[in-house]
Amino acid sequence: MDGDDWRTALRLEIEKAVDDAVIAGGTQSDIFAEILSEVDRLRAALERDPDPAEDDTDEIGEPSNDWPSAEP
Structure with missing residues (x-):
């Protein structure tokens, strides 16, 4: 672009998105408030971790399939 x-x-x-939410039953004022709340959440997440795609899961220590229920 x-x-x-x-x-x-x-x-x-x-x-x-607003039109779809109104059709689903939301009021415009509730929808706008929710959009603003979501923007605040996204800003906070960006401040915590500017690029989550660069996170190394090994470094974080998250097991992928190390849970007993993941075993066949």
């Missing part, structure tokens, strides 16, 4: 194209695409996606 060039220039402000990403802004236009984002605006359209937000409009669609």
